Amino acid sequence: MTERDCAREALSKVPAVTLGFWIIKILATTLGETGGDTVSMTWLGETTAQAGQSGLNGYLVGTAMFGVALIVLVWLQIRARRFNPWLYWATIVASTTCGTTLADFADRSLGIGYPGGSLLLLACVLGSLFAWHRTIGTVDVNSVTSPREETFYWITITFSQALGTALGDWIADAGLGYSGGALVFGAGLAVLAILYFTTRVSHVLLFWAAFILTRPLGATVGDFLDKPVAKGGLEMSRPIATLVLAVAIILLVLILPQRPGRHPGQAEAAA
Numbered sequence: 154m155t156e157r158d159c160a161r162e163a164l165s166k167v168p169a170v171t172l173g174f175w176i177i178k179i180l181a182t183t184l185g186e187t188g189g190d191t192v193s194m195t196w197l198g199e200t201t202a203q204a205g206q207s208g209l210n211g212y213l214v215g216t217a218m219f220g221v222a223l224i225v226l227v228w229l230q231i232r233a234r235r236f237n238p239w240l241y242w243a244t245i246v247a248s249t250t251c252g253t254t255l256a257d258f259a260d261r262s263l264g265i266g267y268p269g270g271s272l273l274l275l276a277c278v279l280g281s282l283f284a285w286h287r288t289i290g291t292v293d294v295n296s297v298t299s300p301r302e303e304t305f306y307w308i309t310i311t312f313s314q315a316l317g318t319a320l321g322d323w324i325a326d327a328g329l330g331y332s333g334g335a336l337v338f339g340a341g342l343a344v345l346a347i348l349y350f351t352t353r354v355s356h357v358l359l360f361w362a363a364f365i366l367t368r369p370l371g372a373t374v375g376d377f378l379d380k381p382v383a384k385g386g387l388e389m390s391r392p393i394a395t396l397v398l399a400v401a402i403i404l405l406v407l408i409l410p411q412r413p414g415r416h417p418g419q420a421e422a423a424a
């Protein structure tokens with residue numbers, strides 16, 4: 154195989170980080186919140202007066218359901234020979250819904266509250282990133298081309314989705330409300346964007362910071378859509394909100410250019 158062929162084979166299995174990527178990512182995280190709540194709260198009744206009477210924890214059952222779907226999709230993603238936008242975004246949505254129910258289980262069912270749940274999940278994210286960097290030597294998403302890197306990638310992403318949910322709920326319940334929380338996290342993302350374009354701060358560090366912050370932004374927006382009016386929400390139907398968000402994501406995947414990221418080694422091979 155020639156060096157040029159190797160360069161073509163080095164295409165990343167994840168999409169290039171563009172504006173379109175971030176737009177779809179935020180919508181996917183919002184869908185993860187409404188979709189996760191639909192299963193654990195609406196269908197499994199975790200927030201109703203009958204919660205727990207069946208002997209099953211709705212958050213734990215929801216996490217198991219979405220966890221199975223996530224494992225299957227990650228397996229398909231790893232086996233795929235090249236970047237597939239539909240498979241990738243389906244896996245992201247599975248990770249966001251699984252992250253929602255996992256965070257709710259940590260915050261509410263373990264009895265450690267939002268601060269405890271956030272710290273626990275932050276430790277999981279940092280531990281995953283540390284193990285990834287120690288094993289591979291980098292946590293750059295453009296280097297995700299083999300099963301080993303992909304495994305670390307999806308583990309880190311799922312923990313980051315759960316962490317974002319816990320942070321979003323914590324900030325919203327601390328007095329800012331859902332709309333206030335969305336403004337805080339939106340401002341945080343704006344600061345990261347400024348740092349990206351005006352400083353030499355590591356782009357890998359900024360990517361992961363932004364990736365984590367998009368999750369609480371989506372969580373607060375999702376809660377704003379489906380939570381009761383008395384709690385600062387719009388009290389929209391969770392299933393309908395989830396369906397609308399899913400349709401929007403499908404349309405954007407069709408409309409916005411979807412291409413794989415370029416492995417750092419491609420530049421060397423091309424030269």
